[in-house]
Every structure is written in C-alpha cells, then in structure tokens.
Amino acid sequence: MIFILLCVYCSVLETTSAEKHTLQYLYTLRSALENEPEFEITTVFDGLIISHCKSSSFRDQSRYDWISQTFTDAEWKNRDLFCESEYYFHKTLKKKIEGVYNTTNGIIQRERSCTEDDSVVLMSDSWGVNGENFLTLDPKTLKWSSDSPLATPVQSDWNQMKFMTPSLKDFKMNQCKPSLMKLKMKKEEYLKGNLRPKIYIFGKPSHDGDTVSLRCYVSHKYLSGVRVRLTLDGVVVDNVNISSPAPNMDGSVQIRLETKTNIKEPDFYHCVVDADNLHTFTAWGKRFHFKQSFLL
Incomplete structure (x- = not known):
C-alpha cells in the first residue's frame, strides 16, 4: 500500500535562519438585529491563535502565558485600544460595502498580515463578503484591486481616500511589524529546553x-x-x-x-x-x- 508523505511545513516553536514568521489579523463583521454590528479580531502567529477580541468588550486576550508575557501591560492596553478603533473604522467601511450589495445582512471578513522573510517584512491584505473574494491590496502600490464586479466602485472609492494609504502604512510599521518582532524573540526564548x-x-x-x-x-x-x-x-x-x-x-x-x-x-x-x-x-x-x- 502506497502513501504519499506530505511532510510539508513542520513548524515547532523554534527558529532557524531560513524560517519565515507570519502574524495575521483576521477580522469578522456580522450584521446584528441591533444597529451595532458584531465585530471581532483573531490574531494568529505562525499558525497559533494567540489572542482574540470582540466588540462586546474591546479586550484583546490570550490564553497562553508565554503570549501574555510577550507584551507589557501598557502594550496590552494599546492592543485593546487598537481593537476598539478598528471597530469604528471598519464599521464605516462596512456601510460602503453594504451599499453596493444593497443589503445590511451578511458577513464581511478581512485578512491582513505581515511576514518576515530574510529580514524583509512583507504585508498582505484582502477582503471577502459572504464567503466570496472582494478586494485585494497591492503591497507595493498600496492600492486596492477588485476581485468581484460588485467591488469595482468600492475599489475606486477606497483608492481615492486620502487617509487609506497612511492607515495601511501605520498598521504595518506601528502595529503588525513590532508585534511580529516581539513574538519572534519570545518564541526563541520560550523554546529553549x-x-x-x-x-x-x-x-x-x-x-x-x-x-x-x-x-x-x-x-x-x-x-x-x-x-x-x-x-x-x-x-x-x-x-x-x-x-x-x-x-x-x-x-x-x-x-x-x-x-x-x-x-x-x-x-x-x-x-x-x-x-x-x-x-x-x-x-x-x-x-x-x-x-x-x-x-x-
């Protein structure tokens, strides 16, 4: 009997010179019966869910001690504030997306991440609506491209927003990249022994x-x-x-x-x-x- 051995990407919490590290922020916005949408961000580091925050509390929390120890109390407070500010920002963007679908019901998802590869940090960002691809960011130009005909007017609108590019740069340099570097260092320390x-x-x-x-x-x-x-x-x-x-x-x-x-x-x-x-x-x-x- 023949089996295909798919030993594909063996990642233990250990570090080698060739290892890539990725920090993902997974957003979900759901329509609710009330006016306020349900909002959550799940943060994933190298395949491990490290923290989770919801709009009901705006508390970014982790169930792993070594993750909790990675950030100071002040940094965890900043993560709480980041969660809250992202809620209000995405609430505004949600209305623009719902306008082209002519509905207030549905699920909007966003996946944004930064990956360290040979000391270079690369960013990715994409949106989905009701399980379908919607928009994808070009990391070099920081411009959006539509993945659906319905996304074309949103693409044009977002690419003309003056605050969009500074917001994307700020996320990479002041949120994603610093957190990725701290987690990488803590990972090396944690795995010794x-x-x-x-x-x-x-x-x-x-x-x-x-x-x-x-x-x-x-x-x-x-x-x-x-x-x-x-x-x-x-x-x-x-x-x-x-x-x-x-x-x-x-x-x-x-x-x-x-x-x-x-x-x-x-x-x-x-x-x-x-x-x-x-x-x-x-x-x-x-x-x-x-x-x-x-x-x-």
Missing part, C-alpha cells in the same frame, strides 16, 4: 482521486497531558478519529488522528500538539511548497 515530538502527515488518495484520507502521527516519549488535534484554517475539526496511545519499538508512544478531505479544495490543515510549555504543528494544504516521498 523544550523537546519537540515527531509529527508526520500522510495523505492516502481515494480511488477516484476526489478525496484524501489525512492521517497524522504524533510520537514522543512523554504524551501524558499532551493535547493533539486537527485544525482547518485555525478551527478545530470535529469529524476526526483519534486513536488511543500505542507503544513504539523505541520506547516512545504514538497517537494517530484521521479525517477525510476534498483534495480539490485549498484546505489549510494543521496537526497541532500542545503541552503546558510547548506548541508545535505540521501543516498540510495546497498553499504549501511541500516535499513528496513515497512509502511502501
């Missing part, structure tokens, strides 16, 4: 080639208290079979997770392992440049 488990993802295609059976194997000498799960775009996958711990020949223990996915979809899966002092994952998806080997 932590041993990582071995994680592999195997993909077994179906006979018709439409689906893949994803199998994640986690192996380590100490799996007591370790949390293992599969996530899809940062959300825990429910329909996963998880085996009981089984011994290996070298004295270590393994756990296996399995689920099915449509190979034609650009899914973004992570096999995630968490312990009290460790976060590690292996990722699989079409967006990766991954190595392939074959096992008999």
Whole structure:
C-alpha cells in the first residue's frame, strides 16, 4: 500500500535562519438585529491563535502565558485600544460595502498580515463578503484591486481616500511589524529546553482521486497531558478519529488522528500538539511548497 508523505511545513516553536514568521489579523463583521454590528479580531502567529477580541468588550486576550508575557501591560492596553478603533473604522467601511450589495445582512471578513522573510517584512491584505473574494491590496502600490464586479466602485472609492494609504502604512510599521518582532524573540526564548515530538502527515488518495484520507502521527516519549488535534484554517475539526496511545519499538508512544478531505479544495490543515510549555504543528494544504516521498 502506497502513501504519499506530505511532510510539508513542520513548524515547532523554534527558529532557524531560513524560517519565515507570519502574524495575521483576521477580522469578522456580522450584521446584528441591533444597529451595532458584531465585530471581532483573531490574531494568529505562525499558525497559533494567540489572542482574540470582540466588540462586546474591546479586550484583546490570550490564553497562553508565554503570549501574555510577550507584551507589557501598557502594550496590552494599546492592543485593546487598537481593537476598539478598528471597530469604528471598519464599521464605516462596512456601510460602503453594504451599499453596493444593497443589503445590511451578511458577513464581511478581512485578512491582513505581515511576514518576515530574510529580514524583509512583507504585508498582505484582502477582503471577502459572504464567503466570496472582494478586494485585494497591492503591497507595493498600496492600492486596492477588485476581485468581484460588485467591488469595482468600492475599489475606486477606497483608492481615492486620502487617509487609506497612511492607515495601511501605520498598521504595518506601528502595529503588525513590532508585534511580529516581539513574538519572534519570545518564541526563541520560550523554546529553549523544550523537546519537540515527531509529527508526520500522510495523505492516502481515494480511488477516484476526489478525496484524501489525512492521517497524522504524533510520537514522543512523554504524551501524558499532551493535547493533539486537527485544525482547518485555525478551527478545530470535529469529524476526526483519534486513536488511543500505542507503544513504539523505541520506547516512545504514538497517537494517530484521521479525517477525510476534498483534495480539490485549498484546505489549510494543521496537526497541532500542545503541552503546558510547548506548541508545535505540521501543516498540510495546497498553499504549501511541500516535499513528496513515497512509502511502501
């Protein structure tokens, strides 16, 4: 039986000279029965959800101690203020988008990020409406391009706004980049002395080639208290079979997770392992440049 080994992007909270680091800000605006929309920002660092804020409280909070210790109390306060200011800013932009759709119902999403690659920090920014691509930012010109015919008037309007370009530059230089650098340094410090488990993802295609059976194997000498799960775009996958711990020949223990996915979809899966002092994952998806080997 042949399996395709998709060991694609193995990222433990460790740093090498060639490793890229990405900090993402995922925005969601939902229409509510009241006049005020529901708003939230989820912040993701190297595949790990590090904090989350909602318009109900404007508190940016993290459930990981090492993330909480990355920023000072004053910096966390600034993150709270950033969340609140982004709410009012995006509330205004939301009205412009709803105008072209002629509706106040729907979900508006935005993904903006900065990525460090060879000491150069690159920015990306895109919008979606009701699950469809809407606008994408050109990081060089800082101009928007439409991904939908309905987005054309919004593209023209936003590209003429005088405050838009300074706002985009400010986000990169004063919000995203400094936070990314602090998280990178804390990540290096945090991982000293932590041993990582071995994680592999195997993909077994179906006979018709439409689906893949994803199998994640986690192996380590100490799996007591370790949390293992599969996530899809940062959300825990429910329909996963998880085996009981089984011994290996070298004295270590393994756990296996399995689920099915449509190979034609650009899914973004992570096999995630968490312990009290460790976060590690292996990722699989079409967006990766991954190595392939074959096992008999």
